[in-house]
Each structure stands twice: as C-alpha cells, then as structure tokens.
Amino acid sequence: MQIWNRQLPDKIPLFKPLLSIVLLALLSIGVFLAVSDYYVNILFDRVEKQYRQNLINIVSVARHSVEPVLKKVRSGEISCAEAIERIRPMIRAMTYEDRNGKNYVFMTSYNGTTLVQPLDPAQEMKNRLDLRDIKGVYILRELIKAAKTTPEGSFVRYHYPHYSHTKTIEEKLTYVVGLPEIECYIATGMYMEHAIQEQRETLAKMKYAAILLLVALLIPIFFAVFVILNKNKKLLAEVRTRMQVEEDLKKGEEKYRSIFENAIEGIFQTTPDGHLISVNPAFASCFGYESPRAMLDSGKPIDCYYADPGERQQLLRMINEKGVVEDYLVKMKRRDGDILWASLSTRVVRNNAGHVLYYEGTLEDVTDHKEQEEKFSKVFLTTPDCIAISRLADGRLMELNLGFEDITGWKRSEAVGQTSYDIDFWVETSERDLMEKDLKAGGDILHREFLFRRKDGSVRNGVYSARSIQIAGEACLIFVMQDITEHKQTEDALQKTASELQMIFKNMFNAFVIWESVFDEEGGFVSFRFGFFNDAFARISGLKREEVTGRDVFEVWPGTEPSWIEAYGKVALTGNPDTFDMYHAPTQGWYHCNAYRPTDSPAQVCVIFENITQANRRKRPFDRARSNSGAFSRPIQAASLC
Known part of the structure; x- marks a missing residue:
C-alpha cells in the first residue's frame, strides 16, 4: 500500500494529461x-x-x-x-x-x-x-x-x-x-x-480508421476530415455539373423551340401510321392553316395531303430502307384542294429495339419553281429551233428538244449520250473546234453560218448561236440553230433576180426613173425628188445619179412646167396609172410617159420615158398640110351649097 502511494504521485502528473x-x-x-x-x-x-x-x-x-x-x-x-x-x-x-x-x-x-x-x-x-x-x-x-x-x-x-x-x-x-x-x-x-x-462502406472505414488513429495523436482525424471534405467537394461539383447540364439543356430547348417556330421551311413529326405529332407554323401555312394547332386539331392524317396517297407508301419504303430521304419531290394538296409541289427531306427515328417511333423532316414549297420549270421545259421542247445542251469538252449530247429531231432527222433517244462527232453532224469539224475555242475564251457566238449533215447524209445550211454554261459544276454549252437552207436558196435566187433586173434596167432602151413624192402640210402633191434612174434616163437627161439623187426637181430643172407636177400628183394620189405625151422645156424635148405607183403608198411614182421629139418634128409638116387643105376645101363646100 505504501508502494502504491509512493508511485501514485509519480503517475498522477502523467495520469491527468493521459486522462485528459x-x-x-x-x-x-x-x-x-x-x-x-x-x-x-x-x-x-x-x-x-x-x-x-x-x-x-x-x-x-x-x-x-x-x-x-x-x-x-x-x-x-x-x-x-x-x-x-x-x-x-x-x-x-x-x-x-x-x-x-x-x-x-x-x-x-x-x-x-x-x-x-x-x-x-x-x-x-x-x-x-x-x-x-x-x-x-x-x-x-x-x-x-x-x-x-x-x-x-x-x-x-x-x-x-x-x-x-x-x-x-x-x-x-x-x-x-x-x-x-x-x-x-x-x-x-x-x-x-x-x-x-x-x-456507407467508405465512410465506415474512415470512421474506424479515424478512431484508431485518433488514439495515436489524432492524426487520422485531420486526414479523415480532409478526405470527407474532398469527397464532399466532388459531390458538390457533380451537383453543380448536373445543374449546369440542366441549364444548358433548358437553353438548348428554348433555342430549338425558337428555330422550330421561326423556320422558313415546314418542320413536322408523324407517327408510323401517318398521324401528325407536331408541326411548325411554316408547315401549317403551306397547307392553308392559320396555326399549327388548327392543323393538328383537324385530325387529318398526312396521307390526306398527298395528291396521290400511294406516293407516301413509296416514300416510306425508301425511308425504311435508307433511313433518310432528301429533296424528294412530291405533289401534295392544300386544305382547299389546290395543288402544292413540295420538296421533302425525312428521316426515321427508331428505339433501341429497332422499332419505328416516328418520322420527322422538313418540307419546302417549290410550287413556283416547279411551274417555272415546267413552263421552260415546254418552251424548250416545243420551240421549232434546234436546241441542244452538250458537254463543252467532247460535244457529248445531254439534252435535246423536238426541233433537233425535225432539223437533223435524229431521234432524241438515238442522239442523247452520243457526241456530235458520233452522229457526223459537222461537215467541217474545224467549225466545232473554232466554236469550242471561242466559248472557252469567254465570248458568246451569235448567228454564225455553217454547214451541217442530217441523218440521211444530206448537207444543209445552218446558222447557230452558242453560249457556255455550268451544269453540276461541269462546263457545258447551249446550242441554238436554225436550218436556213431554203432561206439561203431564196436569198440566192432573189440576188440573182435582182442582178438580172438591174442588168435589164441598166441596158433597157427606154428611160426609167423613180420619183420621190414631195407633199405640203395639207397633203398636197407639190414636187418630186430624184430617186433611182437607169442609164437610158441619164443619156436622155444628161444627168449623173451621184449628183442629183435626193435633190428636188425644181432645184435641178427650175423651169419644169406645172403640168408635170399635176400629171405625177394625179398618179401618186389616186394610184391610177396614166399614159401621156408632154413637152419638157428644160430638156427641150417631147416625151411619151407611162407613169404608175409601185406600191399602195403615194410616196413614189415610177415612170418609163420614150423620147418622141424627132417623131413630133416629122409629124408637124403633115399636120400643117392637113390644116391648109381643110381651109381650101371650105370655100368649095360653100360654093356647092349655093
């Protein structure tokens, strides 16, 4: 007991701290x-x-x-x-x-x-x-x-x-x-x-470890606190991340809703059996509804809006095979029955089991574009001119109109896919090379004449215009041509006839002139100007064409009698031809004239002249003798009456 009492004081200082x-x-x-x-x-x-x-x-x-x-x-x-x-x-x-x-x-x-x-x-x-x-x-x-x-x-x-x-x-x-x-x-x-x-398991381990290590100077307590705080931070970070994700999803949904409501193209979702799930305002407007709700409340399945309900089944087969169909052109009907041409882009949405949940896509109203396309296609096919679209590099024909068949003799089905060389179109292949060169230089070709060969081998005259265009990124040309063979032949014949007529007029014995009428403000015929005249007229009148053409007759012949104005004015204004003999003082000659109007217009008078001056001189003595014998016979007649 004493020993205990002796040791206790030594331990008490330690006991208290230890106890503490x-x-x-x-x-x-x-x-x-x-x-x-x-x-x-x-x-x-x-x-x-x-x-x-x-x-x-x-x-x-x-x-x-x-x-x-x-x-x-x-x-x-x-x-x-x-x-x-x-x-x-x-x-x-x-x-x-x-x-x-x-x-x-x-x-x-x-x-x-x-x-x-x-x-x-x-x-x-x-x-x-x-x-x-x-x-x-x-x-x-x-x-x-x-x-x-x-x-x-x-x-x-x-x-x-x-x-x-x-x-x-x-x-x-x-x-x-x-x-x-x-x-x-x-x-x-x-x-x-x-x-x-x-x-729970992690925290339990931390507790037991903390209790054990707390005995050893409580170090694990701080470690446990640190671990707990770290775990808590991670959890809070995860919560914040989820909240941020939810916020982003909310913003994304609002953004999608804005795009959905304001998109120019129609957006839609339909069930597999064709009932509308959702549509945007543009889609409803395309079919004549004032709002998406009005269209959905109508209860009409999407089949009702196809001009041909079977068209949707064909579209669904394509979607189910490919998963998506883009720019599918289909004829549809509006609420009032009017036709609507639409371009559809649609995809199928499936669940994890592969079952169709719904179809969604976009619709664009291309009615105006389709009508324009049909109009231009009709013009392209029916124009009488030959129109061909071909590749610029090799002349391979891509599209032809009916005029091509009429002018070349080749059917469209025969020529499409061949080159112009394959059908032996160019009589001179250098003409095609020249056309390609000019088009590649950036210019257009207008009304260039050339020779081409029909399917039957006959060679014809043609005139073409060409311009380079881009089709699907490929250089092509549009070629417009007319067959001018008959026109060329007519032109040659007319030119020949004109030359012959010119030769006749030039060499004819009688004088010929075309007078250009001159009228006053009231429409009265007051004078005439020199037009065309032949060599015979030049010889008779002593005039030169280059000096008097276009000049007034009074400027060239100031003394021209009014009787000439009266005679020509009568023919010009009435349109009735006239034949007369008349003396012309400036040239001091008598002329036998045949005057007529060449057209319905009074603007011109044509005259064929014959100089009868000599004939009139020979005739004068005879006329005087007749006049004298008449005077001599009158007294005899008077005497006999007596």
Missing part, C-alpha cells in the same frame, strides 16, 4: 461521430433528394410524351383500350442507363395487370396484384393506391430483386404517376441501398 488526452480523444471521437453522422445524413439526404428528382424527371418526361394520347381519350376521339395500345410501345421504349446499370419505366393497370415491363417482357399482360416483397408488402397494391391517391406523383418504398447484375433483393424507391383517364400508372424506381452502399 483520453477524455479529449473520447470527446473528440464523440464529437467526430456526432458531427460525421450529421454530415453523412445530410450527404445521404442530398444524394437521395437528387435521386428522387431524377426519378421525377424521368417519369415526367414519360407522362408528357403520352399526353397527346390522353387528350384524345379525354376528348372522346379514342377509347381507353386504344389509348393503352398506343401508349405501351412508347413506354416500352423508355429504357435508360443510371449509375447502377440499365433501368426502365414500367406501366401497370389499376387492376394489377402488368402492361409494360421492358426488362422482363414475359411478365407483361399478367395480373400480379398479389405480388408481395420479403416483408409482406403488397407491391402493386401500394403503387396503385399511391397512383389513385396522388395521381400527380408520389414515392413508394418496397423490396424487389435487382435485375441489372444479381438477384439480390434490395430496398427500391419508386416514383409513380397515375393515368386516371385509362386507369393505369407509369413508374420507375431506384435501389437506394445499392446507390449509397459504396458511400
């Missing part, structure tokens, strides 16, 4: 445990709250996706049974991946019949109302009760096997939303125990 340390350690451990439990509970609450929100979001998306069908039930358009058949494929497609593996949205009727069970299809259409978990909870009854009591959504807990990786039974938190219109509910769940088990 132990008490402090215990207190620290207690505080640590209390604090850690507090923050762990907060952490688990946050995690569970986040998981709950995820479940709400998923079921809300499913609920919104079936809303159009439920509206039709509420409006009486379809029955509950028909609505269920439409909704089941939509819900069956709603599988997703969460952090614990594959998950799904399921659907059950209020009578306990499983309608959709994506991961266990064998359970579908079975009544499982009496299904209980390991604690005796009637699972479906609790879910049905929650759906009926709070159709807008509530949570239910029960124990259920985990399908994703094991058959282990775990507690499951399920969010259920009622569909009273069709007496069903949709729901999805999450295994909470598995979701937080990893965190």
